[in-house]
Amino acid sequence: MGAVKSKRMPRAVREQQMLDAAVRTFGQRGYMAASMDEIAELAGVSKPLVYLYLNSKEDLFTACIRREAKALTVAVRAGVDPALPADRQLWDGLRAFFTHTARHPDAWSVLHLQARTHGEPFAAEVASMREEIVAFVTGLIVVAARAAHRDPDLAEREVAGLAEALVGAAESLAAWANVTPGVSARQAAATLMNFAWAGLGNLMDGQPWSPPEPVHEAIG
Template sequence: MLDAAVRVFGRRGYRAASMEEIAELAGVSKPLVYLYLNSKEDLFAACVRREAVALTAAVRAGAGDPEPDVPVDRRLWAGLTAFFAHTADNPDGWAVLHRQARTSGEPFAAEVAAMREEITGFVTSLIVTAAREAHQDPALTARDVAGLAHALVGAAESLADWANTTPDVTAREAARTLMRFAWSGLGTLVRDGGRGPRG
């Protein structure tokens, strides 16, 4: 039922989607849909929540657990590749998260914002850990790199939209594009521990 709902919401949008169409695609009766999920709003919220959890899990699994011998740029690369692979493999789910939920009201937008904060926090921790290890500087805080992490996540979201609508762009190509764009700044932070030029 949720698979059918994600497909309809992702392709038609929250407003235009109908419970009848979702029920028909799922092969169940409309009353059964209402029995499990009381309203169209509840069904959409369940879709947003499921897709957010799946995307976050894909990024974390891609980046892997911290290992002493694995440099942060390799973990970041793997996480980005997993992100782009997931959004490419689940275009309707990505549309639900990136386009529909953000513009369909506060409860849905809040779910997406929470997902984004979790991913941004994860990216922040990767960069902080790398910079601390490179400079043996335990005083470096998440705030020192939070802006870069937010910029990187925002760029990844925008690039996923481009990659998913541009023929023959692979997840690895999208990840490579973003790493080329971002790692000069992130690499500088890791190298100088955030003590570069101040504007």
């Protein structure tokens, strides 16, 4: 049903077809509900061939995660010019990110939902991609702080938390934009830039919001 059935294709091509089918199936059905039968049929090959090339369901899923994680980071990197100022880099990166997730919703579902929901090995695979992105954002924050003549007296953990929050907000917005009709990648990116950069800007200018005195609080 999926691809046109044609014999004798080079292994690399066949493998990509299988991964296409797998990403689509995993993204829509979820890891466990996706059956190897369905994936094989969608890929237009026989099940034993899937096993010959990809070894097992777990390996297949891992291959999907790796391919799509790579594709996403490549897309984001390709959208960013490291020579430009930090805010521009963040803006470009966010736009590239939202554009990619909007174009590949199944892939995003695999990375954002499925991979994190089915055990350490898969979650770890995504985590490394996420770390790369968080590191990129962390770098931008540090650069911006420096540019604002603020010593990087922001504790490392502080910055890590900020980057984490930014990425988390982006991920959440990506899912929201995928599901809310009429929200473009550009709009999602703009919303997040408003939300984040302005907040960060204030922060840089030495006006962080300060929590009230935690005098009698048991936890927190």
